Amino acid sequence: MPSQPPLPPLLAPYVTLLPESSLTLASSILGATSNWLVLRFLHAALSSPSLNPAFGADETQTGIKKKVVLVSFLRSFDFWKTEAKRLGLDLGRLAEKQQFAFIDGLSELFYAPDASTPNTSPAGLGSSPRTTLPLRSPPGVMPGRGPPPAAAPPRGNISVTRAQAEPGIAKKLHFTGRGLAALDLIEKNIIAVIEQQKSSVEEIDELVLILDQPDLLLAATGPTMGIGATEIAEWVTGLQQHAHATVLTLATDAPLIHNASVSAGQPATPIETEHATFAIGLAHRARSVMQLRTLETGAAKDVSGVLRISRGGGWSAGEEESWEEKEVLYFIQRDGGVSVFGRGES
């Protein structure tokens, strides 16, 4: 089996060139998750052109330098770390170099365990003196050891008690209270990390924000807690303003989209209507929509699913014509490699 390049050539133009203030929507369903696509976005932004990533990418890379802030609501950092390692990305080291920041929306979002209190003391000690140092780790540093210098908050007014508890995780989000106030707090926390990433190195000019399944926030709260599609959409807009480009993944399973329509026959529940409103609204705002789904004809041994790339409602007319809409098949191999190919090819 020939090993696949980390970034399939067919896919490359769609995940590398993200214009300013653009929103890219990646939609997934139950049987076709978007994690591999997010990893391709990570790879496109973070991988250094030099062959050996261990030797300072800063020197070899001229021109645009990209940073990524990944906010994940459904997956732990461990998952992203192991999967990125298969692509040759060391997220732990990248976090130390302040090229990458992970914001954990999984572990303590709704229920913060009390057991993490012992972790706060080293974090509190570590944070204050490091803020002033323009740290760049020596190349030989092992990833995942000790408190990460990357994660130090620039300003003290935001509560970041257990922020640096685990290496590589810049912040853990908490959902406290209800309604807009809770969303604002989360937004503030994410923006703090973004701003701190921006401020760390001067020559940075592109910061890609990846929001992994923020639709969970909507589903798990809902209108009874004062959060609807409008609020979440505004929340996304607020975050978008601070990033060069935004990539957002969300679920578009049929029950979540189609039940809300009038023709569905049965009255839709709030979770369905709000989700549909949110997803459709985003698709209208997005520059491009990458839609993942399984094969209509059933499962196949050499195809994982279908990827449809289309222009979204936010496509500006003046953009280059070379960007074409496309529908391709993809296949995830056991080793994590992805091959992307047209129908009928292999």
Add this chain to the structure above:
Amino acid sequence: MSFRKRNIGLSPGVDRTAVPNAATQPAAPETPGIRPSPDDGRPTTSTGTRSLDNLLAGHAGLPMGKLLLVEENGTTDFAGALLRYYAAEGVIQEQKIHVVGVPEQWGRSLPGLIGSAESLDEKRSDRRKDDRMKIAWRYERLGEFGAGVAGSRDAPATPGAQDPATKEAPAFCHAFDLTKRLTHPSITNMTFIPITPSKESPFLPILKRLQTAISSSPASIIHRIVIPSLLNPTMYPPDACQPEHVLQFFHALKALMSANTTRVTAMITFSLSLYPRSSGLVRWIELLSDGVIELCPFPHSADATATSGAATSQEEPPQGMLKTHRLPVLHERGGGSDQNVGQDWAFILSRRRFEIKPFSLPPAEGDTEAQDASAAGGMPKKSDLEF
């Protein structure tokens, strides 16, 4: 790289104790009931049902830190049987079981132990040996095709060249008898978490108890979280099925399991007749689970011997269909490359086993009549003339 090809290369030479060293999973060999996945070396544990283990995307077990959701249509309780096997297996392996929402009688009705799953299979194949057509010895080693899931990797290791180390290795999966009751010293190791009415989410106390139980126990203890008939209105208060309660619970459970990723597994059963798959809430529950399988029992399995897919008269007829919607780890990565995905599976629950095998329709039996009629050249038969 085809799955089967590697399977052959792996199985006869490599014994189970050697794999963890190669895969650098230091904790795996010492803990009973945990073994590294043949696919990528991550620790897995058994669901107590061998054919279900084999269904799980080549890992031959439920990977640690993963949550398996078993959905069931109709009023039968096949999923409950799977759950009891899962709990019973945990008792045998001396893991800590947390059962949510049911009284302690549930724990007393766990199925009794027969032996290891391998021993049952050996017995079965002995019994069959006489009345089976002889096939070449080298093919026989490959295991019984059709009897288990195609990815069954244990079959080749059983006969022939076994070094003493594997012989002594504790069984990974056991066989249970549904008509007997489990008696095991560590059966007291189960905790039952009742659902207490509370002003906020009814799941909050459950989470708190799980959290404290897991974080306060030593790192060597493996936990199993067992949640029978989630959201069943006879057990759960009406507001439990509010999305903000149940989805936050799933999210927090996922967080809890990813924080203790080597120590916890969970299995949850769920009735689709109460909450159909076409609703957004159920879809979100599925999206938050690592593995989702659906059981669709046939409506009249008792009298369906003739029509429902037994290949020969000796085989038991399947009692229902099984669909895999999502498999742990595989779909998290993007899915698709497993041979078990998208197949039609049938399941058979008998006294001693829950078996999952490929579903196939038998030759239509009604056709014999039509053949007879055509052979007779259109002449009406005697039976047709008499009233």
